[in-house]
Amino acid sequence: MTELNTSHGKPRAVVLFSGGLDSTTLLALALHDGYEVYALSFRYGQRHAWELKAAETIARQMGVAGRRVFEIDLRAFGGSALTDNIPVPKGRDASTMTREIPVTYVPARNTVFLALALAWAETLSASDIFIGVNALDYSGYPDCRPEFIEAFQHMADLATRAGVEGRQKLQIHTPLIHLHKSEIIRKGMDLGVDYSKTVSCYDPVPEGLACGECDACVLRLQGFAENGMRDPAPYVSRQKVEGSNQ
Amino acid sequence: MTELNTSHGKPRAVVLFSGGLDSTTLLALALHDGYEVYALSFRYGQRHAWELKAAETIARQMGVAGRRVFEIDLRAFGGSALTDNIPVPKGRDASTMTREIPVTYVPARNTVFLALALAWAETLSASDIFIGVNALDYSGYPDCRPEFIEAFQHMADLATRAGVEGRQKLQIHTPLIHLHKSEIIRKGMDLGVDYSKTVSCYDPVPEGLACGECDACVLRLQGFAENGMRDPAPYVSRQKVEGSNQ
Numbered sequence: 001m002t003e004l005n006t007s008h009g010k011p012r013a014v015v016l017f018s019g020g021l022d023s024t025t026l027l028a029l030a031l032h033d034g035y036e037v038y039a040l041s042f043r044y045g046q047r048h049a050w051e052l053k054a055a056e057t058i059a060r061q062m063g064v065a066g067r068r069v070f071e072i073d074l075r076a077f078g079g080s081a082l083t084d085n086i087p088v089p090k091g092r093d094a095s096t097m098t099r100e101i102p103v104t105y106v107p108a109r110n111t112v113f114l115a116l117a118l119a120w121a122e123t124l125s126a127s128d129i130f131i132g133v134n135a136l137d138y139s140g141y142p143d144c145r146p147e148f149i150e151a152f153q154h155m156a157d158l159a160t161r162a163g164v165e166g167r168q169k170l171q172i173h174t175p176l177i178h179l180h181k182s183e184i185i186r187k188g189m190d191l192g193v194d195y196s197k198t199v200s201c202y203d204p205v206p207e208g209l210a211c212g213e214c215d216a217c218v219l220r221l222q223g224f225a226e227n228g229m230r231d232p233a234p235y236v237s238r239q240k241v242e243g244s245n246q
Numbered sequence: 247m248t249e250l251n252t253s254h255g256k257p258r259a260v261v262l263f264s265g266g267l268d269s270t271t272l273l274a275l276a277l278h279d280g281y282e283v284y285a286l287s288f289r290y291g292q293r294h295a296w297e298l299k300a301a302e303t304i305a306r307q308m309g310v311a312g313r314r315v316f317e318i319d320l321r322a323f324g325g326s327a328l329t330d331n332i333p334v335p336k337g338r339d340a341s342t343m344t345r346e347i348p349v350t351y352v353p354a355r356n357t358v359f360l361a362l363a364l365a366w367a368e369t370l371s372a373s374d375i376f377i378g379v380n381a382l383d384y385s386g387y388p389d390c391r392p393e394f395i396e397a398f399q400h401m402a403d404l405a406t407r408a409g410v411e412g413r414q415k416l417q418i419h420t421p422l423i424h425l426h427k428s429e430i431i432r433k434g435m436d437l438g439v440d441y442s443k444t445v446s447c448y449d450p451v452p453e454g455l456a457c458g459e460c461d462a463c464v465l466r467l468q469g470f471a472e473n474g475m476r477d478p479a480p481y482v483s484r485q486k487v488e489g490s491n492q
């Protein structure tokens with residue numbers, strides 16, 4: 001670690017942070033590991049801005065060193081239910097949703113997000129990037145797989161000043177990649193994460209309540225249920241996982 | 247080539263197109279090679295918008311199938327003379343300017359641009375991406391080197407639906423990478439490129455005239471001079487290369 005990468009003795013890390021369950025756990029992990037954290041969120045034309053509101057609240061509460069909301073309108077290219085008017089699938093079973101690339105896949109999204117994290121990291125002289133990709137629950141997304149991250153790491157080694165000048169290379173961390181949702185939640189609980197303000201839903205109602213029926217809600221509710229817990233976030237409906245006993 | 251990638255029998259290509267000398271030659275090459283061309287330009291917080299004006303005029307003249315100017319404010323991260331208030335170096339000799347990473351390097355710029363080209367290509371079902379990087383004249387930029395492009399290609403193979411589903415992978419083309427500026431110009435002249443409207447200058451005067459003294463101008467003027475030609479683009483000054491005989 002060079003002096004350039006430290007502030008008060010801490011290494012700097014850019015953390016890709018959406019305000020969802022996974023990236024909030026990720027942020028807690030990076031802080032726990034002793035990094036000076038710079039949280040990077042994107043306004044990328046997603047259908048709703050609730051997760052950005054959540055990201056702002058959570059980042060402030062958890063004590064990041066810096067924060068950016070980067071504007072990048074991926075709707076300009078189209079092709080996803082998360083940015084276009086394609087309906088978000090509802091009521092699917094967790095066991096069937098991971099076999100194919102879902103309509104919620106945004107073309108090359110993680111490539112774009114990691115590229116921008118790399119740009120900010122290089123400017124900050126940060127030594128590390130954290131991204132909360134997961135290869136189990138979202139195995140249908142090509143850009144959540146370990147082989148994609150490895151390839152991006154290799155590319156990043158060659159893309160930057162640090163790589164060329166033989167200085168310390170940027171390290172990309174994916175601490176959640178091989179964890180089930182229930183394990184991610186347990187890790188977060190151990191670190192004292194407050195999940196009540198996190199937003200994972202692909203399609204919340206206008207008041208910001210999670211729908212309880214899209215893939216993201218189903219996986220999340222199931223993750224809490226497997227830990228014998230109740231998801232503290234506000235929902236319109238939790239029918240699929242919790243039945244009518246709520 | 248699958249039917250998906252063709253329109254009127256032509257394969258589709260996304261061409262990264264700034265309106266400069268290199269990318270205008272690139273566009274001519276892609277059209278000559280029979281591609282249906284989609285030109286992608288960026289408003290990335292560059293100090294001037296003259297090259298975007300040039301890009302619009304040239305793309306219309308050359309007959310592209312589609313065009314996008316993507317807004318992405320890389321100034322949010324800072325760190326370059328091309329986007330910040332750092333002075334652009336002037337009057338440097340072509341032989342000395344390629345040994346180090348210049349202040350005009352924008353952190354991770356080509357990584358970001360290629361990532362966005364990948365996103366658009368995936369949405370368009372395009373089979374090819376063209377980028378006008380050059381490893382000779384701009385060897386100081388880490389993200390213009392062949393090893394960077396190879397690493398990006400490998401990453402792209404894993405990042406997209408096509409890669410995962412075993413369909414045809416996107417091919418990244420860099421036809422200018424090993425050419426000297428004079429060779430690029432000769433190739434463009436053979437293809438009938440009109441260089442009078444191309445803008446390469448890092449720091450044009452307010453009326454849009456090229457300065458004639460920044461690295462980009464010096465390399466370009468020298469490239470024409472080596473072909474025994476006069477650069478048809480408008481300049482304020484051509485002193486460094488052409489001396490006082492203009």
